[in-house]
Amino acid sequence: MGWKSVVDQSFSSGHQVRQQGDLLTGEGRCGKQTVAVIGTTNHAEVGVELALAMAAAVLDVIRSHPARPIVFLVDTSGQRLRHRDEMLGLNGYMAHLAKCVEMARRRGHAIISLVYEQALSGGFLANGMMADVCAALPEAEIRVMGLPAMARVTRISEERLTELSMSSPVFAPGAKNYLKMGGLDELWEGDLSACLTDAMEHIDASDHRRKNGFERGGRMLADVVVKRVLASA
């Protein structure tokens, strides 16, 4: 779904979201609440400029609109794969964005993210995965790597990986797998405006993903292992 349809449907009481290059910024109305909108489009490759622009937008919301909820609209094909961006320290720019999001959360901003097209590996870590509520449209593509490439790197046949992916959510692409693993909180279907309103009403600022992964049967060990570390003599 294109970002314009996503904002039209999510902010039925009105919105002002602009696109500049691959960056989306603006605000939308959700009931009586105004929320900040920050995102990317065109399956953006997140390089240093784009990561910095998103961080600037987050800092701007913190400065100008204390406690205003922030909605990230995620569409990224991952981090930009360029020598130049690596040389400039792209990991540092991504981390900066993640830190800005964390700072916003700790200053009382609810953080919601919606993967409406693509979320691939590194591009997803710095914003979408930092959210209190991380949602996706059911048809959204979420992955680290596709199975053919994974087969090449791991030297496990694609047939075997495909077969295993039928019963395990642990490595294969797909929003449903991330939901089962606790990496996504929910899939938004139908009335997006209602989904957003509902999400804003059950903000949980703690990291609840490993608990969800356990309860949904997709990631059985993470929560257990953390608890064992906490209980170790």
Place this chain on the structure above:
Amino acid sequence: MSRSYYESNARARIAGLLDANSFHEWLPAEARVTSPHLATLEQPAAFDDGVVIGQGSIAGKNIFIAAQEGGFMGGAVGEVHGAKIVGVLERAVRDHPAAVLLLLETGGVRLQEANAGLIAVSEVMRAILSARAAGVPVVVVIGGQYGCFGGMGIAARCASAIIMSEEGRLGLSGPEVIETARGVEEYDARDRALVWRTVGGKHRYLIGECDAIVPDSMEAFQQAIMTCIENGDDWSLEALKQEHQLLNERVKRFGTCKDGRDIWRELGWADPISIAMMDNDEFVKAAQGHRTKNN
């Protein structure tokens, strides 16, 4: 004879950095906390899943520590591996040690359990920031053979401070990944000097992506760790704004540079080629006034 950090494995690094006999391991190999996903794929597992965690001391200060083992799957992060690191950080939020020390050596997410690994890296990032927000400094050390890449390269920069050696490498996409995606003209992964000028310790120190650079010895790393702990941490909006300014200036100043050497020249190094030849002390001294950093 000083011991090399680079050539040591995770356990030897812990033994070399912490006070003698102070280390107490949590979920040691005997606990057999292994990855079930590797077993499903008929891949060999490690009884510690490639990361050693526990508690010890440096100069008598209580330290929580996690050390990734590059020798097991290149230090890649899977479900159990990641959860062990998260456990250390969450325990730090509860128990308030003097610092958490993360000895990172990793290519990032373990592809055999890619989704679990990606989520785990994200949980590590949030847990690092939770520890910092709770007032516990998190210090990252990078000086191993495999460097620190992938999502863990982002996680490293969420920490309070990063200490590297010249041999250490830090980035997001590794050179091989970029070469595979864009071709050898974009990035020749076999050109070791080029890789070093792009992600190596000295370059990272000069552009302000790491806070300290040390020679490759346990003693030097230990000294730097103590200094970082003494310097404390600044998790504040003000510090983030300063970082924002630094990163903004970096793009403006160096955004059109084609090579690390162009950046160093721009930083005022008359003879950038000489940097590779300098020993650590000489380099750190010469770098004063010729690097960018916070504060």
